[in-house]
Amino acid sequence: MIALLRRDLMLAIRAGGGFGLGLAFFLIxxxxxxxxxxxxxxxxxxxxxxxxWVGALLACLLSLDxxxxxxxxxxxxxxLATSPLPLEGIASVKALxxxxxxxxPLTLAAAPLGLLLNLPPQATPWLxxxxxxxxxxxxxxxxxxxxxxxxxxxxxxLISLLVLPLYMPTLxxxxxxxxxxxxxxxxTTPLLLMAGITAAxxxxxxxxxxxxxxxxxx
Amino acid sequence: xxxxxxxxxxxxGERVQVKYCIQSHxxxxxxxxxxxxxxxxxxPFPVLRQSAKRSxxxxxxxxxxxxxxxxxxxxxxxxxxxxxxALILRGPNGSGKTTLLRCLAxxxxxxxxxxxxxxxxxxxxxxxxxxxxxxxxxxxxxxxxTVFGAxxxxxxxxxxxLAPLLSRRIHTLSAGQKRRLSLxxxxxxxxxxxxxxxxxxxxxxxxxxxxxxxxxxxxxxxGAAIIATHIDLGLPDAAQLDIAPFRATPQTDxxxxxxxxxx
Numbered sequence: 001m002i003a004l005l006r007r008d009l010m011l012a013i014r015a016g017g018g019f020g021l022g023l024a025f026f027l028i029x030x031x032x033x034x035x036x037x038x039x040x041x042x043x044x045x046x047x048x049x050x051x052x053w054v055g056a057l058l059a060c061l062l063s064l065d066x067x068x069x070x071x072x073x074x075x076x077x078x079x080l081a082t083s084p085l086p087l088e089g090i091a092s093v094k095a096l097x098x099x100x101x102x103x104x105p106l107t108l109a110a111a112p113l114g115l116l117l118n119l120p121p122q123a124t125p126w127l128x129x130x131x132x133x134x135x136x137x138x139x140x141x142x143x144x145x146x147x148x149x150x151x152x153x154x155x156x157x158l159i160s161l162l163v164l165p166l167y168m169p170t171l172x173x174x175x176x177x178x179x180x181x182x183x184x185x186x187x188t189t190p191l192l193l194m195a196g197i198t199a200a201x202x203x204x205x206x207x208x209x210x211x212x213x214x215x216x217x218x
Numbered sequence: 219x220x221x222x223x224x225x226x227x228x229x230x231g232e233r234v235q236v237k238y239c240i241q242s243h244x245x246x247x248x249x250x251x252x253x254x255x256x257x258x259x260x261x262p263f264p265v266l267r268q269s270a271k272r273s274x275x276x277x278x279x280x281x282x283x284x285x286x287x288x289x290x291x292x293x294x295x296x297x298x299x300x301x302x303x304a305l306i307l308r309g310p311n312g313s314g315k316t317t318l319l320r321c322l323a324x325x326x327x328x329x330x331x332x333x334x335x336x337x338x339x340x341x342x343x344x345x346x347x348x349x350x351x352x353x354x355x356x357x358x359x360x361x362x363x364t365v366f367g368a369x370x371x372x373x374x375x376x377x378x379x380l381a382p383l384l385s386r387r388i389h390t391l392s393a394g395q396k397r398r399l400s401l402x403x404x405x406x407x408x409x410x411x412x413x414x415x416x417x418x419x420x421x422x423x424x425x426x427x428x429x430x431x432x433x434x435x436x437x438x439x440x441g442a443a444i445i446a447t448h449i450d451l452g453l454p455d456a457a458q459l460d461i462a463p464f465r466a467t468p469q470t471d472x473x474x475x476x477x478x479x480x481x
Contacts, residue, residue, distance in 0.1 A: 003364035007353070014352040075346025079403070082323045082342045083365050218287060218326045 008097035022059035049178030091209035103135030126181030282331035284321035315446035351389035
C-alpha cells in the first residue's frame with residue numbers, strides 16, 4: 001500500500017500536470033477575481049470565503065479523471081486488481097494520493113491567497129481549518145466518481161456531473177464556516193458537521209469505489 | 219525494498235550479480251542481500267518464492283463459461299494442468315482467449331463452472347505492459363516486488379536480461395524491452411500459475427527464446443502456465459487447447475429491458 005502511495009506521488013510529481021494543475025488554477029482564479037469584481041474591498045471581503053471555497057472545489061475537480069484513467073489505459077489497473085492488494089485499499093490509497101497532491105497544497109495556499117481577496121484576518125483560521133477538514137471528502141468522493149467512469153474515454157465531464165451534487169454539503173458548510181469566521185462569530189457547528197461528512201465519506205466511499213472498479217473491469 | 223530477509227526462502231547468491239547490482243543506489247540494497255547469502259550454492263535455475271512451489275498440485279477448470287461485458291464469449295471449457303505443465307491456448311482472433319485468461323485471473327467472475335484454484339494462484343500478464351513512462355526500470359521492479367511481497371528481484375533481472383537497463387527510464391526503452399520488463403513481473407509475483415496473453419508480442423527471436431527459458435524454469439520449480447500465443451515458444455511438452463469450438467452460442471434475450479438499456 002505504501003509502495004503504491006509512493007509510486008502515485010512520484011508519478012504525480014514527475015508527470016507535472018496533475019500536481020500543479022489544481023494549484024495553478026486556484027492561484028489564477030484568486031488573482032483574477034479581484035480584477036473582475038473591481039476596486040471594492042468591502043464587496044471582495046464579503047465574497048472571499050465563497051470564492052475561495054468554490055475555487056478549491058473546482059481545482060479538486062480538475063485532476064479527478066486522472067486518478068484511475070491513466071492506470072486503466074496502460075493496463076496497470078488490471079495488474080493492480082490481480083495483485084494481493086484489495087481494491088478497497090487501492091481506492092483509499094488513490095484518494096489519499098489525490099488529496100496529498102491537490103487538497104493539501106490548496107489548504108496551504110488558501111491563507112496567502114485569502115489576502116489577495118481581502119479576506120478578513122479573523123476568517124483565515126476558519127477557512128484553513130475548513131479546507132483541511134473538507135478537502136479529504138472531496139478527494140474520496142471524487143475517487144468514487146473516477147472509479148465509476150474509468151472505462152469511458154472522456155469521463156471528465158461525467159465525473160463533474162456525478163460528483164458535484166455530492167460536493168454540495170461540504171461546500172455549504174465550508175463556506176458557511178469561513179463566512180461566520182469573517183463576521184467574528186463562532187463557526188464550530190458547520191465545521192463539525194463538515195468533519196462528520198468527511199468522516200462518513202472516508203469510511204464508506206472506498207467500498208463504493210472498489211465496487212465500481214470491479215464493475216468496470218469486467 | 220522489503221525489510222527482513224528469510225534466508226531459507228531465498229537460496230540465491232552468485233557473486234556475478236554483484237557486478238551490476240551496484241549500478242544505482244536502489245539496487246545496492248539487493249547487493250547487500252546477495253552478499254549475505256553468497257556462500258549458498260546457486261541453483262541451476264531462478265527460484266521462485268517458496269509459496270509458488272506446490273509440486274503435485276493440479277489446476278483443473280471444469281465446464282467454465284466466461285463473459286466479456288454482458289456477453290458470454292466462451293462456454294464449456296475444461297482443462298487439467300499438472301504442476302510443471304504448460305497449456306497453449308490456440309484460436310483465431312476474437313475467439314475468447316483473453317476473456318478466458320481474464321476470467322482465470324479473477325478480473326471477471328466466471329458465468330458458470332468451477333476451478334480448483336483461486337485467482338490468488340494466478341499471475342496475469344495482459345496485452346498491455348502496465349508500465350509508467352516516468353518510472354525507471356529499478357523503481358518498477360521494486361514497486362511490484364513490494365506489492366507481491368518478493369524480497370529478491372534478482373531472478374526477474376536475470377531471467378529477462380534486464381541488468382543493462384536498470385537505471386533507464388521506461389520512456390527510453392524499446393517496445394521489446396518494455397515487454398521483457400513487463401513479463402519479469404511474473405517472476406516477482408511468486409504465484410504458481412501464469413496466465414499469459416500473447417506474451418511474445420514485439421519480442422525479438424532471442425528474447426522469445428529467453429522468455430521460453432523463463433517459462434521452462436518456472437515449470438521446473440513446480441509452476442504451471444497457460445499461454446495464449448500464435449507462435450512456437452520452444453515448449454515441446456506443452457499441451458495445446460484450441461478454444462474455437464467452445465465459442466458460446468449467441469444468448470437468447472433473457473432480459474429485454476437490459477438489452478434495450480445497453481443499446
